[in-house]
Amino acid sequence: MQRRKDSNGNRLDDAARAGWLYYVAKNTQDEIAETMGISRQSAQRLVSLAVSEGLIKVRVDHPIARCLELGRDLKARFGLKSVEVVPSDPGSASTTVGLAEAGAAAIEKALKSAAPVIMALGTGRTLKAAVDQLPQMNCPQHRIVSLTGNIAPDGSAAYYNVIFSMADAVKASHFPMPLPVYVSSPEERALLHRQELIHSTLELAAKADTTFVGIGEMGAHAPLREDGFIGDPEMEKLMKAGAVGEITGWVFDAKGKLIPGATNARVASAPLPSCESGLVTALAMGERKLPAISAAIRGGLVNGLITDEETAEKLLSES
Numbered sequence: 001m002q003r004r005k006d007s008n009g010n011r012l013d014d015a016a017r018a019g020w021l022y023y024v025a026k027n028t029q030d031e032i033a034e035t036m037g038i039s040r041q042s043a044q045r046l047v048s049l050a051v052s053e054g055l056i057k058v059r060v061d062h063p064i065a066r067c068l069e070l071g072r073d074l075k076a077r078f079g080l081k082s083v084e085v086v087p088s089d090p091g092s093a094s095t096t097v098g099l100a101e102a103g104a105a106a107i108e109k110a111l112k113s114a115a116p117v118i119m120a121l122g123t124g125r126t127l128k129a130a131v132d133q134l135p136q137m138n139c140p141q142h143r144i145v146s147l148t149g150n151i152a153p154d155g156s157a158a159y160y161n162v163i164f165s166m167a168d169a170v171k172a173s174h175f176p177m178p179l180p181v182y183v184s185s186p187e188e189r190a191l192l193h194r195q196e197l198i199h200s201t202l203e204l205a206a207k208a209d210t211t212f213v214g215i216g217e218m219g220a221h222a223p224l225r226e227d228g229f230i231g232d233p234e235m236e237k238l239m240k241a242g243a244v245g246e247i248t249g250w251v252f253d254a255k256g257k258l259i260p261g262a263t264n265a266r267v268a269s270a271p272l273p274s275c276e277s278g279l280v281t282a283l284a285m286g287e288r289k290l291p292a293i294s295a296a297i298r299g300g301l302v303n304g305l306i307t308d309e310e311t312a313e314k315l316l317s318e319s
Contacts, residue, residue: 011049012049012053012055014036014046015046015047015049015050015053015055016050016055017036017046018032018036018043018046018047018049018050019046019047019050019051019055019056021035021036022047022050023056029043029044029047030043032046032047064087066309067085067086067087067309067312068085070083070085070309070312070313070316071083071084071085071312073312073316074305074312074315074316077315077316078297078298078315079303080297080302080303080304080305081275081279081303081304082106082279082281082303082304082305083304083305083306083307083312084102084106084305084306084307085307085308085309085312086098086099086101086102086306086307086308086309087308087309088308088309088310088311095125095126095285095286095289096125096126096129096130098285098308099126099129099130099283099284099285099306099307099308100126100129100130100132100133101130101133102130102283102306103126103127103129103130103133103212103283103306104130104131104133104134106212106281106306107119107130107131107134107212108134108135108137110210111137111139111142111170111172113142114141115141116141116142116143117141117142117143117209117210118142118143118144118145118204118207118208118209118210119142119143119144119145119208119209119210119211119212120144120145120146120147120205120208120210120211120212120270120273121144121145121146121147121162121163121166121211121212121213122147122148122162122211122212122213122214122247122248123146123147123148123158123160123161123162123213123214123248124160124213124214124215124216124223124283125160125214125223126214126283126284127160127162127212127213127214127283128160128162128165130212130283131162131165131166131169132165134166134169134170135169136169136170136171137169137170137171137172138171139170139171139172140171140172140173141172142170142172142173143172143173143174143175143204144163144166144167144170144172144173144174144175145163145174145175145177145201145204145205145208145270146161146162146163146174146175146176146177146201146205147177147205147211147213147248147269147270147272147273148161148177148181148248148249148268148269148270149161149177149178149179149180149181149268149269150163150164150176150177150178150179151178151179151180151181152180152181152227152228152229153180153181153182153228153229154228158181158227159227160223160227161176163175163176163177164176175201175204176201177198177201177268177269177270178197178198179192179198179268180268181229181249181267181268181269182229182230182249182263182266182267182268183266183268184266185265185266186265186266188266189265189266189267189268192268193268201270202270205270205271205273206270206271206273206274207273208273208278209278209279210278210279210280210281211272211273211278211279211280211281212281212283213247213248213272213280213281213282213283213302214247214282214283214284215245215246215247215282215283215284215289215292215293215296215302216245216246216247216289216292217244217245217288217289217291217292218235218238218239218243218244218245218246218251218292219235219239219288221288222235222246223246224246224249229249230263234262234263237262238251238259238262238263241253241259241262242254242259243259243262244291244292244295245289245291245292245293245295245296246292247272247282247296247301247302248267248269248270248272249263249267249268249269250264250267250269250271250272251263251264251267252292252295252296252299252301253295254291254294254295255295255298255299256295256296256297256298256299256300256301257299272301275300275301275302275303279303279304280301280302280303280304281302281303281304281305281306282296282297282302282304282305282306283306283307284305284306284307284311285307285308285310285311286308286311287314289311290311290314290315293305293307293311293315294315294318297315
């Protein structure tokens with residue numbers, strides 16, 4: 001085989017030798033330097049050159065490697081800014097295992113920013129499980145705002161609204177949305193949104209730098225139905241109108257477009273922050289949620305995704 005040369009003669013040969021000693025023979029950089037009769041700094045540069053020139057092919061022999069590949073492919077296919085894929089657990093019926101831990105890590109990473117961050121939060125079981133995993137943090141430079149109302153249909157505090165759990169763990173300014181998820185009419189929503197307290201929270205949510213939301217499916221197991229926010233007649237009407245999913249109460253169709261009228265005419269949640277100006281990450285996985293996840297990413301409602309391996313593979317298999 002012809003030996004590769006660069007302008008320095010045998011430099012690539014030396015890089016290949018250093019790379020083999022490091023990655024295959026498991027030598028330290030000090031041992032490589034001694035073997036090749038060069039300085040440790042030169043050995044380090046040669047190992048780096050071997051990688052940059054493609055002389056070294058690295059294969060990660062671990063299940064997480066497949067997850068990394070799926071994340072890369074999802075980003076490329078759907079133009080997403082951020083994707084985290086966790087290994088699937090075929091023996092678990094949980095809809096949060098793996099996602100909660102990955103979601104907590106992503107939230108914690110954002111909160112570790114020294115620069116002030118406005119973080120918007122949705123609601124739901126998966127997001128609450130993620131927030132419950134957060135360590136105690138002191139982040140006075142950040143502002144955390146809820147996108148959705150924290151009042152349940154019976155007037156009690158909504159159980160899966162995460163802003164209060166977040167406040168327990170993270171010492172930062174918190175801005176809840178003191179509204180029901182749905183109000184009685186578009187006119188009532190307009191009246192409530194004009195209130196100074198609500199209006200300022202809505203303005204803050206619109207400026208979010210990073211957002212974390214859950215995705216709900218439609219049908220018998222829809223969170224909106226199970227948690228009593230809408231009844232069977234409204235659910236049937238939504239599905240006849242083409243609804244496949246919802247985020248913070250905003251219902252959308254298979255193309256990721258918001259359904260006009262219907263419940264969207266009286267949802268009190270803040271509009272979803274723009275993906276053009278910030279990162280909007282959804283935490284979701286599972287067969288039942290697949291149509292909703294697909295629609296949300298195809299329609300540009302979110303530009304970040306934390307999901308599991310099985311869901312990622314099914315998203316990529318869609319035409």
